[in-house]
Amino acid sequence: MNKGQNRLRKRAASSLIFKDLMSKLFLRLCVFAVILTLTAIATFAQKETPPAGGQPKPFVFPATEDYTLPNGMKVTLVQYGSVPKVAVQAVIYTGTKDDAKGKKAVSEMTGSMLKEGSKARTAEQIALDTAKMGGSLNVGVGTDSTNVRGEVLSEFDAQFINLLADVMLNPSFRQKDLDRLKANKLRQLAVARTQAGTLAWEKFREIVFAGHPYEQINPRDEEVNAYSLDDVRKFYAANYGASKTHLYIVGKFDQAAVKAAISKAFAGYAKGTESTRNVPTIAGKRSLTTINRADAPQSTIYLGMPSPSATDPDYVKFVVMDSLLGGSFGSRITSNIRENKGYTYSPGSFIWNRFKTGYWIESADVTTEQTGNSIKEILFEINRMRNDPVPAAELQGIKNYMAGLYVLQNSTRFGVIGQLENMNYNGLDKTTIDNYVRRVLAVTSADVQAMAKKYLTEDRMTIVVVGDLAKVNEQLKPYEVQ
Amino acid sequence: MKHILSRLTGAFAIALLSIGIVVAQPKANTGINVPVTYYKLPNGLKVVLSPDGSAPLTTVAVYYNIGFRIEPRSRTGFAHLFEHLMFQGSKNLGKMEYIRLVESNGGVLNGSTRFDFTNYFAVVPSHKLETLLWAEADRMRGLDITQENLKNQQGVVGNEVKVNVLNQPYGTFPWIDLPMTAFTNWYNSHNFYGDLKDIEAATLEDSKDFFNKWYSPKNAVLVVTGDFEEKDAKVWVDKYFAKLAAQTPDPLPDISEPRQTEERSMTRTDKLAKKPAVGFGWQMPKRGTPEYYAMGLIDQIMLQGEDSLLYQELVKKKSYTSGVNGGINAGLGHMFNYNGPMLISGDLIHDEKFTAKEILASVDTVVEGLQNKPVEQAAIDRAIVKLRSGLYDTMQQFGGVGRADLLACYALFDDKPDNINQIEANFRKVTPALIQATAKEYLRKTNRTIVMINVETAAAEGGVQ
Numbered sequence: 001m002n003k004g005q006n007r008l009r010k011r012a013a014s015s016l017i018f019k020d021l022m023s024k025l026f027l028r029l030c031v032f033a034v035i036l037t038l039t040a041i042a043t044f045a046q047k048e049t050p051p052a053g054g055q056p057k058p059f060v061f062p063a064t065e066d067y068t069l070p071n072g073m074k075v076t077l078v079q080y081g082s083v084p085k086v087a088v089q090a091v092i093y094t095g096t097k098d099d100a101k102g103k104k105a106v107s108e109m110t111g112s113m114l115k116e117g118s119k120a121r122t123a124e125q126i127a128l129d130t131a132k133m134g135g136s137l138n139v140g141v142g143t144d145s146t147n148v149r150g151e152v153l154s155e156f157d158a159q160f161i162n163l164l165a166d167v168m169l170n171p172s173f174r175q176k177d178l179d180r181l182k183a184n185k186l187r188q189l190a191v192a193r194t195q196a197g198t199l200a201w202e203k204f205r206e207i208v209f210a211g212h213p214y215e216q217i218n219p220r221d222e223e224v225n226a227y228s229l230d231d232v233r234k235f236y237a238a239n240y241g242a243s244k245t246h247l248y249i250v251g252k253f254d255q256a257a258v259k260a261a262i263s264k265a266f267a268g269y270a271k272g273t274e275s276t277r278n279v280p281t282i283a284g285k286r287s288l289t290t291i292n293r294a295d296a297p298q299s300t301i302y303l304g305m306p307s308p309s310a311t312d313p314d315y316v317k318f319v320v321m322d323s324l325l326g327g328s329f330g331s332r333i334t335s336n337i338r339e340n341k342g343y344t345y346s347p348g349s350f351i352w353n354r355f356k357t358g359y360w361i362e363s364a365d366v367t368t369e370q371t372g373n374s375i376k377e378i379l380f381e382i383n384r385m386r387n388d389p390v391p392a393a394e395l396q397g398i399k400n401y402m403a404g405l406y407v408l409q410n411s412t413r414f415g416v417i418g419q420l421e422n423m424n425y426n427g428l429d430k431t432t433i434d435n436y437v438r439r440v441l442a443v444t445s446a447d448v449q450a451m452a453k454k455y456l457t458e459d460r461m462t463i464v465v466v467g468d469l470a471k472v473n474e475q476l477k478p479y480e481v482q
Numbered sequence: 483m484k485h486i487l488s489r490l491t492g493a494f495a496i497a498l499l500s501i502g503i504v505v506a507q508p509k510a511n512t513g514i515n516v517p518v519t520y521y522k523l524p525n526g527l528k529v530v531l532s533p534d535g536s537a538p539l540t541t542v543a544v545y546y547n548i549g550f551r552i553e554p555r556s557r558t559g560f561a562h563l564f565e566h567l568m569f570q571g572s573k574n575l576g577k578m579e580y581i582r583l584v585e586s587n588g589g590v591l592n593g594s595t596r597f598d599f600t601n602y603f604a605v606v607p608s609h610k611l612e613t614l615l616w617a618e619a620d621r622m623r624g625l626d627i628t629q630e631n632l633k634n635q636q637g638v639v640g641n642e643v644k645v646n647v648l649n650q651p652y653g654t655f656p657w658i659d660l661p662m663t664a665f666t667n668w669y670n671s672h673n674f675y676g677d678l679k680d681i682e683a684a685t686l687e688d689s690k691d692f693f694n695k696w697y698s699p700k701n702a703v704l705v706v707t708g709d710f711e712e713k714d715a716k717v718w719v720d721k722y723f724a725k726l727a728a729q730t731p732d733p734l735p736d737i738s739e740p741r742q743t744e745e746r747s748m749t750r751t752d753k754l755a756k757k758p759a760v761g762f763g764w765q766m767p768k769r770g771t772p773e774y775y776a777m778g779l780i781d782q783i784m785l786q787g788e789d790s791l792l793y794q795e796l797v798k799k800k801s802y803t804s805g806v807n808g809g810i811n812a813g814l815g816h817m818f819n820y821n822g823p824m825l826i827s828g829d830l831i832h833d834e835k836f837t838a839k840e841i842l843a844s845v846d847t848v849v850e851g852l853q854n855k856p857v858e859q860a861a862i863d864r865a866i867v868k869l870r871s872g873l874y875d876t877m878q879q880f881g882g883v884g885r886a887d888l889l890a891c892y893a894l895f896d897d898k899p900d901n902i903n904q905i906e907a908n909f910r911k912v913t914p915a916l917i918q919a920t921a922k923e924y925l926r927k928t929n930r931t932i933v934m935i936n937v938e939t940a941a942a943e944g945g946v947q
Contacts, residue, residue: 084874345639
C-alpha cells in the first residue's frame with residue numbers, strides 16, 4: 001500500500017532491480033545494501049566441487065499487443081503471470097526537463113495534484129475506490145517522463161482504467177490542495193538536505209549537466225513558495241496529451257473488456273503536442289568538489305565519467321564491464337573496499353541513462369579516516385580494468401549473472417512494463433529485448449578492456465565528496481585538479 | 483487438505499506430510515492456495531517445498547530460529563554480525579566463493595536478521611537448484627573463518643550502522659527507538675543493531691559458541707519455492723542435508739512482556755534532523771489469537787493506504803505531514819514474520835508549527851472512533867480486499883522469496899507451514915464487535931509508547947567549498 005513519502009530513506013542507488021523488488025520485505029539489517037556481483041568460481045583445491053546443475057530452460061519475453069488510439073495514445077497489452085492482479089501504467093513524456101526557468105518541479109507538483117481530486121471524485125473518493133479494488137495509485141515525475149500507475153485485483157481491471165483516466169484527464173486543481181502540497185514539498189526538501197547522499201548526488205548532477213535542465217534535481221524553497229495554481233494549470237495544458245502518452249496493461253485481465261474500457265475512457269483525451277527531446281552536451285571535465293558535513297563519521301563519495309547511452313553500439317559491452325567493476329556484489333571494487341578493506345558497507349556503481357546520454361558512477365559511504373584510501377582503491381580497480389584483460393572465467397561468471405538477472409528483472413508485472421518502457425523511451429525495437437542475452441554472452445575480454453579504456457578516463461572524471469572536511473581535506477590532496 | 487504420512491526413502495526415515503493444493507473456493511479469484519509439502523529429516527531439519535512454475539527461477543531460503551532478540555547480553559548486534567560471518571567461508575567455500583558461486587550461476591542472494599530469525603536466501607535459474615542446495619548445506623555444517631575475516635566484517639557492519647543510523651537524520655527513529663522504549667524485558671528492548679563497541683569486541687570464540695548454540699539443522703527450516711520437480715528436490719535435500727549432525731539448540735529464553743499499564747515516552751534531539759518527528763506504538767495482542775487478526779484489520783483500516791483513517795485525519799484534514807508510515811512489525815517485516823512481543827506503530831515528520839501534543843490528540847480522535855462504536859462491515863470488507871491483494875504481491879515478491887518467507891515462518895514458529903493457506907479465513911472470522919473490543923484493550927493510552935524527535939535550533943550549516 002501507499003506510504004507517505006516524507007521519510008526519505010538511505011540512498012539505494014546501485015540496483016534499481018533490488019530496490020523495486022525488495023523494498024517492502026527486506027528493508028533492514030541485510031548483509032548487502034544492494035545486490036551487486038561477479039566472477040567465476042575459484043579452483044577448489046582438495047575441496048568438494050559444487051554440483052553443476054542441469055540444462056538451462058529458455059526464457060521468452062511475453063507477447064504484446066500494441067496499437068494506437070485515434071487521438072494518438074499508444075497502448076500495449078501483455079497477458080502475464082499466474083496471480084490475479086493487473087498493473088496499469090500511463091507514461092506521459094513530460095517531466096522536470098519541461099519546467100520553465102525558475103519554476104523547477106512545477107512538473108512534479110502538477111503530477112501530485114492529479115491525485116487531489118477530479119471533477120467527478122474527491123481525493124478521498126479516489127483513495128476509497130482504489131482501496132476497494134485492492135489497489136494503489138501513484139504518480140511519479142522524473143526528468144523525462146511522468147508515470148501514473150497502480151495495480152489492482154484482476155476482477156477490477158476495467159474499473160481501474162476508468163479511475164486512472166479520470167484522474168489523468170479531469171483534474172480539479174484546487175488552491176487549498178496546492179497550498180498543502182507546497183508545505184509538504186518544503187518539508188521534504190528540508191529533510192532531503194540533511195542527507196549526505198542527496199547532497200552528493202545533487203552536486204554531482206549540477207556539475208556534469210551544467211546549463212541543462214538535468215542539472216537541478218530539487219527546486220529551491222523560493223521556487224516552491226512561488227508556485228501558483230496558474231503555473232500548474234499551464235503546465236498541464238502545455239505538456240499533457242494523448243500523442244505523448246503510452247498506456248501499459250500487464251498481468252491477468254479480460255483483454256476485450258480492457259480494450260473497450262480504454263477506448264471509452266481515453267476518447268476525450270486531447271491530442272496535445274508531440275514530445276520534444278533535449279539532449280545535453282556533456283563535457284566531462286576533471287573536477288573534485290567537497291561539501292562539509294561537520295563530525296560526519298563517513299564520507300559520501302560520488303565518482304563518475306560519461307558513458308555510452310542505451311542506443312550506443314557500445315552499450316551492452318559497457319554494461320558487462322560495469323557489472324565486473326562495481327555493479328555486482330562480487331565486483332572488483334566491492335571486493336576490494338568492502339570485503340577486503342572493510343572501508344564501507346554499501347559501495348556500488350550504476351549507470352544513469354537518459355536519451356542519448358549516459359553517466360557511469362561509483363558511489364560509496366566510507367569511513368571518514370579511509371576517504372583518500374577508498375578513492376585510491378577505486379582508481380586502482382579502474383586502471384586494472386583498463387590495463388589488464390579480464391580472465392575468461394571471471395568474464396563468463398558475470399555473463400551468466402547478467403543472463404540470470406534478466407529473467408528475474410522480467411519476473412514481475414512492473415518489471416515487464418519497465419523493460420518495454422525503456423525500449424520505447426530510447427526508440428528501440430523488440431529485437432533489443434530478444435537479443436539482449438545473446439549480446440551479453442558475445443562480449444569478449446577485449447571488448448571489456450576497450451570499454452574501460454575508452455570511457456573510464458581520469459581526465460573526464462568528476463568527484464564529489466560530502467564529509468567532515470577537517471579530517472578529509474588532507475586525504476583528498478592527491479585528487480585535487482592541478 | 484490431506485495428510486500422507488511416513489514413508490521410507492533410502493536409509494533415512496522421513497516423516498512426510500504432504501498437503502495437496504487446497505480445493506479452490508467457489509470464486510476462483512478469492513483465497514490464497516499454495517501447494518505445500520512439509521517433512522523433517524532425521525537430524526531435525528524442517529523442509530518445505532512449494533513449487534510454482536510461473537518463471538524459470540527457484541528460490542532456496544534457510545531460516546534459523548535465532549533473531550536479534552535473543553543474542554548474548556554482552557554482545558548487542560551480534561546476531562546481525564554473525565549473519566555477515568555466514569558469508570565469509572565454510573569447509574568447501576572460501577571467502578567470496580559462496581557469493582561468486584551464486585552470481586556466476588546467474589543468481590542473486592542476500593541474508594537478513596530480524597526479531598525472531600536470521601535468513602539466507604538466493605534466487606537462481608531453476609536448473610541450478612542442486613548447486614545451491616549443496617552450498618547451503620556446506621555452511622550449515624560449519625564455518626571456516628579467520629580472525630582477518632572477522633575483523634573485515636566488523637568494519638563492514640560498523641559502516642552499515644554509520645550509513646543507516648549514525649550519519650542519517652532520524653537514524654534510529656522509530657524502528658529502534660520504539661521497541662527500546664516500549665519494552666521492559668532486555669531481550670525486546672536492547673539496541674539490536676548494536677553498540678559499535680560491542681560489535682568491535684566480538685571474538686572468533688563468540689562466533690563458534692553462537693553457531694553451536696543456534697545454527698543446527700534442528701533449529702532451521704529449508705524452503706524451496708519456484709520452478710522445480712519435488713522428487714528431484716527431495717533427493718538432493720536428502721543427499722546434502724541428511725548427513726549433517728543432529729544437535730539440540732539451547733532452550734529459548736523467556737521473552738515475554740508484562741501487560742503494559744502506563745504510557746511510556748522518550749524524547750531525543752537529533753543533530754542531523756531539521757524537522758521534528760513523532761512516533762507512536764501499542765503492544766500487540768499475542769500472535770495467532772482472534773485479537774491479533776482483528777489488529778491486522780485495524781492496521782489496514784487505520785494505517786495502510788490513503789484511504790486509512792490516520793492518513794485522512796493527519797495528512798488531508800490537519801495537514802501535519804505528507805504521509806504516515808507504520809504498521810505491525812514496521813521497518814523490519816510485517817505481521818506474519820515475527821514470534822514474540824511486537825508493536826503496531828505509526829510515525830511522521832512534521833513542521834515545527836505543530837506540536838506532538840496536538841498531533842497525538844488527532845491520533846486519539848481516530849482511535850476513539852474505533853473504540854466507541856463498531857466499524858461498518860464495508861470497512862472490514864475493504865480491509866480484507868487490501869490484505870488479499872497485498873498477500874498476492876508478497877507471494878510473488880522477488881522471484882518467490884516472499885512466499886518462502888511466509889512458509890519458513892509458519893514452519894519455524896508453528897510447525898505448520900500450511901497455515902499460509904488459512905490467513906484469509908482467519909481474517910474473515912473477525913467481527914465489528916471484536917475490532918471494537920480489541921481497540922479498547924490494545925489501543926489504550928496506557929498500552930501506548932511515544933517517541934519524539936526534536937531539532938536543534940542552531941544546527942551547524944554545511945557549506946560548499
